[in-house]
Amino acid sequence: MNSLYILFDEIYRILFLLIPVLVTVAMIVWLDRRVWAFVQKRRGPNVVGPFGLLQSVADALKYIFKEIIIPASSNKLIFIIAPIITMTLALIAWAVIPFSENLILADINVGILYLFAISSLGVYGIIMGGWASNSKYPFLGAIRSAAQMVSYEVSIGVIIINVLLFTGSLNLKDIVLAQQNMWFVLPLFPMFVIFFISALAETNRPPFDLPEAEAELVAGYQTEYSGMMYAMFWLGEYANILLMCAMGSVLFLGGWLPPMDIGIFSLIPAPFWFIFKILFLFILFALVKATVPRYRYDQLMKLGWKIFLPLSLIWVVLTAAYLLYFDLLPKQI
């Protein structure tokens, strides 16, 4: 009886996390298009519902009722699994995100490694989709995406090491609590910028959206997908973007902590601070999409391997030297 109770309790908590995340993902698509439109002096989606808020619902309905077409020459099993993998990986990573000190689904010791591992697995959905389509454009998109995501993961990993030098713990809660005096965005500002750009590349956002560059590759790995399967790719992509924003705010912007320990700030509950920070980073993502032209592929590779990787490695050495010299290294717990 007891174990059954635990099971239902867990399911309740998982649903309590997943349903808001999915609704947020749908709304964030609307926000993305609105910001994009405002930058370009257009209106954006404003017809369905107040301010066009229900646009995503309308889109979702359309996708659900469209026919799913599976190409005859495709590898059917992998073709169907690919969007499922993208979606699942984008959602399971939310398990370790701390919304406040007590509001964590799974408070594991290696939280940041888990996040990093899941985000590096995300590439499989894209490769599998592109390969299984058995068509030229999706395949090219998949190959591009594989190379791009592997390259930018390296610099994200090194940036995470920078933060870990300050915290001495892989637990996300400890990482946030270590920022009580100062958010890591201040001492590590160059790393925050590199993390932001690498996150753009990791989630295939413009200006790094070469895997789906519509001018060259139709829609990249998504070309052969239709209906709900396409929508799952799309939802997974936006869930990943939100996840990267959450990761950025945990690592650099102090997670659920208010900017200063003043009474007015602590009136707002901790999870709201976290959501504000995620939204702030997301609007930055949207602004970048609206303003920056797409990179060329060799420029993208050059940026990742020849600029970001050496820079973040040098910064690791500098941070370590600084912490060692001033004896600020975190003591073992």
Added chain:
Amino acid sequence: MVAHAVFFYLFSFIAIVSAIMVTVARNTVHSVFFLILDFISISCLFIMIGAEFLGMIMLIVYVGAVAVLFLFVVMMLNVAQQKNQWFASTKSSSHIPIGLLVSLIIFFELIIVVGGWKYKPDLLNSSTITISETTTNTHSLGNVLYTDYIHLFQLSGMILLVAMIGAIVLTFRERSGVKRQSYFQQISREKNDGVEVVDVKSNKGVKIDV
């Protein structure tokens, strides 16, 4: 406890079956996907015995990077078209004796390691590592790796570095006649270098050296 056993057998069953499928699968790309499944279930097993750091590193390094490169190479070389035939063709079955030999050697090595560990548990207990319940997995690993075994750790890093340099040297070819682009040259171009204003007479045309 029952749940623990159930999950252990589930993961190890998936690991073994997918390891067999890696060799049996007729399509090479499918083999790589089964290899990935194998890596993931092994890392689940690591996490189940409490080695969460190793499990996550396994996911990041093997699944997130190594297997992606495998997949990349297998897809690019188009080996997916040449079907894997296990015992069917003479060409591939000539590898089987060597494969059997290697796997036999690995099998006996494993038996020696596991047997030694089983019958003489204090054989390798020369170091003074104490495992405490309070420190996390990552901390205790770091405490050992960066103190007692620092030389071996650095040495393995050096070996990897040398291997990387070797791979680059082997594959690097200086190609002549390739157009290269330099950002500095592109950005530092002045208006005078690129644009020339020419006075063209009507009905005459003008010849420009490009």
